[in-house]
Amino acid sequence: MQASFTRDRQRKKTSPQQIRRWIFVGIASIVIVAIIIANSITYFTDSRGNTSLISPLLFIFASIISIMFLILGSLTWLYTSHKQKKITFYFFCVCYSISLTFAAEAAATNNSNIFFSDITSFGSCSSIAALVIFFYHFPDLTLPAQSAVRQRQRIPWRGIILFCSHIVGTATIFTSLAFSLTGQTYEILRSTIIVNVTIMTMNIVLRISHSWFYCMQHELRQQLQQLRWIASGFILGSSLFWIFTLLPQLVPMPYAPLPGELTTLPIIIFLFTLGVAVLRYQLLIFTIYIRKSLIFAVRALGYMAVIYCCLLISSNSVQKNDPHVLLKYGLVLSITLVCSLAIWRLAEPCVDFFFFRERRRYRQIFDQSLYSSQISVDDIARIMTTMAVEAFEIPQVCLYLLEETRSVYRLTPDLLDEKRAFNREQLAQLLMQRLGSIEAASTATTGQEIDIAHPIFKQLAVAIRPLLLQEITTDSANRPAGISRYITPDGDREGDHILLAPIFIQKRLVGILVLGERDGERSYASEDFDIIALLLKRISPLLETALLTARANQQKALLNNLYSASSASGKSYTVSTIEQTARRYAQSVAAAIAGRAEVWLPQDQGYHCFVSEGHAPRLIETMEMPPLQAEDWQTYFFEAGSDVTHLPSFFIFPPETSFAWLPLHYGAQRAGILLLTYIQPHSFVPEERHALQMFARSLQAALDNVRMVNDLQQAYKKQQELDHLKDRFIDTVTQQLRIPLKRLDEYVETIEHYHTTLPAAERGKLIRQAYKTSGDLSIMLDTLFNVSQPRQEIALRTVALSTFVDTIISSLHTTQHKVSHEIPEHMQVSTDVFLLRQICTSILKRITSQQEYTVCLRASHSFTHVFIHIDCSGAQEKSAPRLTFSQSLIKSLLQEIDGSLEITPQAEYERITIGLPMAQEAPLKTS
Structure with a gap:
């Protein structure tokens, strides 16, 4: 469709009518150029002996003005609309006739060259006749079609005026040609031109006046503005023209009058404004350039008029023998300077008043509308x-x-x-x-x-x-x-x-x-x-x-919606989980952007979508995200349809929707991703990007706070359990300590009162029993002290069991007991070294502190656990020691590392079995 339209326009550009116009203008231009060339040859040949610089300057000036009139008429005729081609053709004839006049004007001033004088006469009369014909069709230019026809039919005597103008112009042309042979053309041309100019002026004034009244009556503002251009140009140009033409006739001059190149120069303003009025709605340029051109022309012609008038005044009022000649010349010079400054200052407001009066109306419209405006x-x-x-x-x-x-x-x-x-x-x-x-x-x-x-x-x-x-x-x-x-x-x-x-x-x-x-x-x-x-x-x-x-x-509404989640969490006194906090923030940002918000948090070896809120399409269909690359941990703002070079690594092709990729960082750690998607194409402004990044940091801070609160709660629960366990242990120990303390007190009191009367054997037996009782008390107090000490967080490690048991045995420093082990070297367990050392040390100390026992550590295993068997056989007693006071405590400690405790009484010894989780890195060999 578009291509066919452009082809149609190309055909219309190269239509036969347009080609004929271009050919006609080209021929007319060649004629003007030929006349200028011939004029230059004749003029400079006849003026060879004249050494003045004024004559060449006048010839160059006349040639430039001739070309300007030719360009003005050609542009107006060639580029006007099709419906105004007939009217603008007459305007072209006016400009072309004046161009002929100026092209031959320099040589026509020489009385010996009659040919160029005839061309000048022909151009002057033809321009007047063409201008009369143009203004006969003037209503077609300014009024609607039907109104222009009625205007021509309503005033029939205008046709008579036009006919008379044609006759006078034609008679002038032939008379000038006929009398040119006898040299009597000047007076006839002068009288004929004055008559034609008078008729033309009357016709122009009548045409403009009738069109003006019609437009005023029907409120045609655009046509009035067009008429204002024509009338202002006519008034300004004709005023300067009569100053340069009639003033020398009224005031006698001691020297030759101004040449015709200068006296007819004000017509440029009138024809220029007339051409602008014709092309008023076809010029694709700002009128500021036209305004500057008019101001320059008015100032230049005004300076010429002022200087000309001052020369006339000085030539007629100042005499050579006048004693006040210097005073009068100074007065004339002062008047010239004052008038020049006045023209410089008044040229711009005068041009605005005559040609651009509508601007004041538009300013009033704009100002009235702005007074009642709201921001x-x-x-x-x-x-x-x-x-x-x-x-x-x-x-x-x-x-x-x-x-x-x-x-x-x-x-x-x-x-x-x-x-x-x-x-x-x-x-x-x-x-x-x-x-x-x-x-x-x-x-x-x-x-x-x-x-x-x-x-x-x-x-x-x-x-x-x-x-x-x-x-x-x-x-x-x-x-x-x-x-x-x-x-x-x-x-x-x-x-x-x-x-x-x-x-x-x-x-x-x-x-x-x-x-x-x-x-x-x-x-x-x-x-x-x-x-x-x-x-x-x-x-x-x-x-x-x-x-x-x-x-x-x-931005304020966005920030309010974004931080509604944080304000809600600040007012709530209930403890939320990570999922609840992430959901609350996701709902808030999804409502703020009218899209979808997803919170991805680490799980196992990848990232899992914990929360997805909103109605926009999802970018990642699955709930699991593969591991991210290092370059994925930077912020991305993707606008749909834009050219991007960097995207997260798992995007093979740019998505069709806009999204924001906001990584969550916990210190130096990578804590997750906040992914925002939009329903419609979206562009991220700098303020919005900053707000979303701040929201991501706020979300990360909220998640960190929840994690910290949860960790504190878990630690508090563990502390409560330990405190409860300690309380139970203290109660048990207190009950267990009453009997040994009472016995020890009795032993000490008996020895203190009866050590002198008791036999040596009895006194030694009492001392040994007191010593044994004090040993039991020291073990109990040592165990209580170890349990009450704060422990670090359990850290599971792979431990070689044989080496670990050797370290514990070597730390006992016992000589009365035989402690050995039969644990293979390849056995490994997953446990907390500090906690296991505390448990084993407490058990072995308890066993070795009572009597001379033989202790042997053996090991067995299942598919998931390794069992340590501690066999105790006494030398003097058949019954093995009991762990009644610390059994519950040791069991609770072993449960923290996924272990177990079992005490099995045997006939001659007691077996204590400790179960520990087997290390996964090195599976046990089956025996």
């Missing part, structure tokens, strides 16, 4: 669209603003919140229909949103002026070049003349203002660009403030 994005959007509707008098205006979090330009305000929703909806649908036809557009658009990746934004981001939709949708290879870039193209499709104005804030594209097509097949052009620039200049500061406020409110 919010929707209100600013409503104000901007209202301003555009009132300024351009169009019903369809849309404003698309950038929504960074979604990477789209959204229609603001929404269609449901606007009274002109129907007109805006039509414009939005037409815009989307035209944008969807671009072949390079790979992103989908909807009626209220345009994706930020759409190709039009690349053109708008570098545009120096608003662009027509036809300029944007045209392929770059088929776009106009040269001067055609600054002329409105002819649009044949609906929506070609929709205007898109980029809105920049701090050199960043934040929105586009879309203006619908105008009625009457008028396009947007130069002055409209200035109005849009003025509108954006007034509204941009407020829009920037509103966007910053909205962005701050969004």
Whole structure:
């Protein structure tokens, strides 16, 4: 579709009518150049003996002015719309006739060259006749078609004036040619030109006046502005023209009058403004350049007029023999300087008053709308669209603003919140229909949103002026070049003349203002660009403030939603588990981003998804994540559709949804992953990235706090169990200590009172029994002291049992007892070395402290445990020692290392069996 459209445009560019116009303009240009060349040869040949520099400068100046008029008329005729080609052809004839006049003016001043004088006369009369014909068709240019026809039919005597003008002009031409042979053309030409100029002036004034009153009556503001341009240019140009032409006739001059190249120069202003008025809605440039050109021309011609008038005054009022000659010359010079400064200061406000009076009206519209504005994005959007509707008098205006979090330009305000929703909806649908036809557009658009990746934004981001939709949708290879870039193209499709104005804030594209097509097949052009620039200049500061406020409110709402979990946990006095804390935070962040939040924590050799909350699609379908690489432990913010070079290692292809990958670190340890996914394409702004990273750190701190609280609770429970066990042990020991203490007390008291009366044998027996009782008490107290000492956390290690038992036996330092073991060297157990040493030492000390026992340690095993058998056989007693007071304590200590204790009384000895878990690294050999 787009390709066929561009081909149609190319055919219309190279139509036969357009080719004929270019050929005609080329031939006319060749004629002008030939006349200038011939004029230069003749002029410099006749002026060979003249050494003055004024004559060559006047010739160069006249040639430049001739080319300027030729360019002005050619551009106006070639690049105007098809429906105005007939009218602008007459304008081309006017400019071409004046170009002929200036091209031959330098040689025509020489009386010996009659040919160039005839060309000058022909050009002057032809320009007057062409200008009269142009203003006869003037209503077709400024008024609607039916109104222009009625204007021509309503005033029939204008045709009579036009006919008379043609006759006078033709008679002037032939008279000048006929009398040129006798040298009597000057007076006839002078009188004829004055009559023609008078008729032309009357016709112009009547045409402009009638069109002005009609536009005022029907409130045609655009046509009034066009008439204001023409009338202002006519008044300014004609005023300066009569100053340069009539003033020398009224005031006698002691020297030659100004040459024709300078006296007719003010006509440039009138024809320039007339050409701008014709191409008013076809020039794709800012009127600020036209304004500067007009100000420069007015100042230059004003300086010339002031200097000319001062020369006339000084030449007629100052005499050579006047005694006050210096005073008068000083007065004239002062007047010249004052008038020059006045022209410099007043040129700009005068140009604005005559040509740009509408700017004041637009400022009033914008100021009135801004007085009642509120600082919010929707209100600013409503104000901007209202301003555009009132300024351009169009019903369809849309404003698309950038929504960074979604990477789209959204229609603001929404269609449901606007009274002109129907007109805006039509414009939005037409815009989307035209944008969807671009072949390079790979992103989908909807009626209220345009994706930020759409190709039009690349053109708008570098545009120096608003662009027509036809300029944007045209392929770059088929776009106009040269001067055609600054002329409105002819649009044949609906929506070609929709205007898109980029809105920049701090050199960043934040929105586009879309203006619908105008009625009457008028396009947007130069002055409209200035109005849009003025509108954006007034509204941009407020829009920037509103966007910053909205962005701050969004960040505030995001932070409030994110930290609602931490505030809720701070108010709660109940202890949560890790899963509950992670779920609470995940629900909070999922609600804040309107997506999905997953918390992955380490488990076994990988990572497990403990919590998954939200409605966005999951990036990882399984609940288990493979081990991560070192580069995966950095933060990733992935925006769907963007070009990325780094992603987590297990993503083979970039996902279709936006996500945030936030690692959780516990000090130097890697504690987990917080994965956030979004339902729609999302763009992460710097503030949002910072907020999400802070939330991840807050989640990690909350998980660490829960772990610490849980560890403290477990330690507290263990401490309570140990305290309860200690209490039981103390009770048992207290009961067990009563009898030995009582016996020891009795022994000591008996020995103390009766040691002198007791026989030696009895006294020795009492002493041995007291010594034995004190030994039992010391073992009990030693065991109680060891148990009451704080222990470190149990650390299981693989221990060679044979070497371990040798170390314990060597630490007993006993000589009365025989302690040996028969444990193979390859046996290994998994146990806590400190705890096992404490248990074995306590048992062996208890056994070896009573009598002379023979202790043998043997070992056996099952598939999971190794058993240590301690066999005790007494030399004097058949009964083996008992471990009644410490049996429960030793059992509880062994249970902490997954061990067991069993005491089996035998006939001649007692067997104490300790079970320990077998080490997995070195399985036992079966015997």
